[in-house]
Structures are given as C-alpha cells and as structure tokens.
Amino acid sequence: MTMTAGxxxxxxxxxxxxxxxxxxxxxxxxxxxxxxxHEGKAALVYSRLAKRLRTLGLRNFAEYIALVESPEGKEERQAMTAALTTNVTRFYREPHHFDHLRDVVMPQLAARARAGGRVRLWSAACSNGQEPYSMALTVLEKLPEANDLDVRILATDIDPNMVVEGRDGIYSDELLAPVPASGRRHFNPVS
Known part of the structure; x- marks a missing residue:
C-alpha cells in the first residue's frame, strides 16, 4: 500500500x-x-471496475464515482452492480436442496395444488436461470400436472442481463449435463 495525497x-x-x-x-x-x-474485496472491486473506467474513457476513480453518484448515472450504477456481483450457477447446484424440495416440501405442496390451492416458489439470485429451472424440474417430478395448476416459480436476480438469459432458457449440452434425460426435453440446447 502507498499513500496518495494523504x-x-x-x-x-x-x-x-x-x-x-x-x-x-x-x-x-x-x-x-x-x-x-468489506475492504478485503478491494482488489476485486478494482479489477472489475478498472474495466469500466477504460470502457467509459475515464481517467480515475473520482470521475467514476461522480458518474455513479450523479442522477445521470443510473445505467452505470446497474453496470457497476453487474460488474461487482458474481454469477455462479449450475443445474442442481447444492443437490441436497433439490432432494429436500422433492422429498420433504413437495408432497405437501403437491397436495395443496391438487386441491386447488396456490403454490409459489422463489429462486432469489438465480443468475442465468439454471437453479430455478432445476426447481421446476424437481416440482415436475412430484407434480407432473403443475402446468395445469396454480403453481408458479419466481426467479429474480440483481443483474437484468442474467434474468434475460434465464428467461430465454437456452443452454448448451455441456451446461445441461447434470439434467436427467427425462428433464432435457424441456430445453432447446444450442451448439
């Protein structure tokens, strides 16, 4: 570390x-x-935002901060947030969560849905959608008629670009590798 103007x-x-x-x-x-x-993330913040400074043609972080804090900086605040978040995802990430959903939670939810009740599930921080799609496939294992019932999964992420990818639901064969063959028919793989 060095000192710069105090x-x-x-x-x-x-x-x-x-x-x-x-x-x-x-x-x-x-x-x-x-x-x-926390300050321990300084190197990560620097490396990710230095790219933004170069892209925007800014000379220093003071200019960047002025932009981000300005009323005109709305788009850049979103770009900053996207740059500083890490989109880690994969199908059936944390498999024990999906086992719990299938074996413990779904029997009650399936009974509620079949009786005409509402079922709502939420996948927060869903990145590009692989986890909520895993939820959906898990729900369909126990409730194959879910599409005809009042069952919904809300998938959200702080990065709108990731939400768009997830909404498209198009994944390569490599990304779909953890998905059982019975679930793959729900996807349109790309090369």
Missing part, C-alpha cells in the same frame, strides 16, 4: 484506488443494491 492507496495499478474511493463505491453499491462490501 489517502492510503489500496491497489496500485493503472488507476489509483484509495480507501476513500472504496468507501464511496461500497456506499453506492449498498444504496443501490443492498450489497455490503
């Missing part, structure tokens, strides 16, 4: 990145998305 530099690189810069970005991210960053 402020401790957290990352030495193409752009100086100080504690004050980090605090402003962390505050903006928390205000915009409710995500809390």
């Amino acid at each position: 402020r401790e530099t957290l990352v030495d690189g193409e752009f100086a990145f100080t504690q004050a810069d980090f605090r402003h970005i962390a505050s903006a991210l928390h205000s915009h998305a409710g995500i809390a960053l």
Whole structure:
C-alpha cells in the first residue's frame, strides 16, 4: 500500500484506488443494491471496475464515482452492480436442496395444488436461470400436472442481463449435463 495525497492507496495499478474511493463505491453499491462490501474485496472491486473506467474513457476513480453518484448515472450504477456481483450457477447446484424440495416440501405442496390451492416458489439470485429451472424440474417430478395448476416459480436476480438469459432458457449440452434425460426435453440446447 502507498499513500496518495494523504489517502492510503489500496491497489496500485493503472488507476489509483484509495480507501476513500472504496468507501464511496461500497456506499453506492449498498444504496443501490443492498450489497455490503468489506475492504478485503478491494482488489476485486478494482479489477472489475478498472474495466469500466477504460470502457467509459475515464481517467480515475473520482470521475467514476461522480458518474455513479450523479442522477445521470443510473445505467452505470446497474453496470457497476453487474460488474461487482458474481454469477455462479449450475443445474442442481447444492443437490441436497433439490432432494429436500422433492422429498420433504413437495408432497405437501403437491397436495395443496391438487386441491386447488396456490403454490409459489422463489429462486432469489438465480443468475442465468439454471437453479430455478432445476426447481421446476424437481416440482415436475412430484407434480407432473403443475402446468395445469396454480403453481408458479419466481426467479429474480440483481443483474437484468442474467434474468434475460434465464428467461430465454437456452443452454448448451455441456451446461445441461447434470439434467436427467427425462428433464432435457424441456430445453432447446444450442451448439
């Protein structure tokens, strides 16, 4: 670490990145998305946002912070949030969750749905949709007629680009590898 104009530099690189810069970005991210960053993430924040500075033709983090905090910075706040979140997903990620859904939760939910009741499931932080699709396939194992009943799965993510990918529901054969053959008929694989 070095000192820059009385402020401790957290990352030495193409752009100086100080504690004050980090605090402003962390505050903006928390205000915009409710995500809390600790200073141990400074290198990650720098590496991901330095790309944004280059793309935008900015000279330093002070200019970037001014943009993000300005009324005109709405799109960049979203781009910053997308850059600072990690989209980790795969079909049947954390398999024990899907086992629990199938074996413990679904018998009651299936009975409720068959009796005319509503069933609502939520997949938060769904990235590009592989986990909510895994939920849907798990639901269909126990409730094959779910499409004809009042059963819905809400899938959300903070990154709207990931939501668009998930909505499309198009996955490569490689990504679909964990999906049982009986579930693959629900997808249109791409090469």
